[in-house]
Amino acid sequence: MIRYSQLYWQFFKKHLKVMMEYRLDFFIGVMSVVLIQFTSIFFVKVVFDQIEDLNGWGFYEVLFIYGVATMGRSIHHIFFDNLWTIGWQYIRPGNFDRLLIRPINPLFHLIADRVQQDGFGQLVIGGLLMAAAMPHLGVEWGPVNLLILLVLIVSSGAIFVAVNLFFATLSFWIVDSLPITFAAFNLSDFARYPLNIYHKGIRWLLTWLIPYGFTAFYPAAAFIEHSGYRELGMITPLIAVISCWLAYRFWKVGLRAFNSTGS
Template structure:
């Protein structure tokens, strides 16, 4: 473990040195995320200028769900964004062969080769949104609540990672599964809203098939008394661990099926 921590630090330090050579690009990347997230928040505020509640949910309750989604997605975006490139950057080009020749876990190398700086902007926005929403909802935070929030946000990030890795692994058979990963991740937008506004079929899919519901909605239910789904909220860390184990096992299965582009 110490070896991998040291290696990750060396990878990250090298990556940040490269980014600092192009500081304008670094700032543009961070600012672009601010623009994207503020656009989605602006759209939400426009909707609530015309309605008071959405199937019984008010603006700040949904904003709280947004905040958890932003934080979980930011953790995935900062440290695991390179998973998106497995197909076109590693398998299609033959770069995976280079990683397999080293005495280091190839998945670790893929993850460590990129730190996405614009995710820090998303992290700041998520924290700000969560603070504003909880303030307007008059939430009283105990030490246990803060600790549980950290666990749930980490679990949310783990679920984004697991889902990304699982569908990116299809690149071993498709060469590039980016279209599938993009299509699947578009479903994560549904998890930013209360699941109760959807049909039972969609709610089932987002809970038991592609568990995006555990990235935002169910974790938020831990802090909303009387809304229900408390058991699902508490189960979020377990779901995240199981999802990561399934995704990693599937990755190992795909790795065994890998045939070099030079073969």
């Protein structure tokens, strides 16, 4: 772990230097994500201007759910965005072979090969949303609750990574799984709103099959007293560990099935 931590820090510093060489591109990327996120939040505000609550959930509660989702996504977006590219950038042109001949874990190398600056915009927006919503939730934000919140946000990010890794691994069989991965990832948009507004089939899908509910709704609901989902929200770290374990096991299966496509 120490060796890989040191290696990742070297990769990360290299990426930051590259991004700072093109500072305008960096800030344009960050601001574009900020503007996109603000558009979505504006839509939520317009909806709540017309209604008092959404099936019992107030504006700041929905804003808090949205903030948790955005923070979790930012972790995935900044550090693990290269998972999207495994099919079309590595396997199809034959570039994955070079990862296999390096004396480090190929999944680590794939992840460390890229840092996505746009994710910093999501991180900023997520922080602002949570800062705006937290004073209105009736929660005493002491050190314990803040630590629990941090653990749940990191767990949210881990679940995003696990789901993306699982579907990206399909590229070992179909060369490019980007359309499938993108379709699955879009389901996470449902989890940015209270899951009890959806049909029970969608709730089950986003809870136990593709656990995006644990990236936003359930961890946020753990701090909302009337939600009735505190216990479910508190098992988010366990769901994250299981999801990452299953995704990595599937990755290992895919790795054994890999055949180089050449260039």
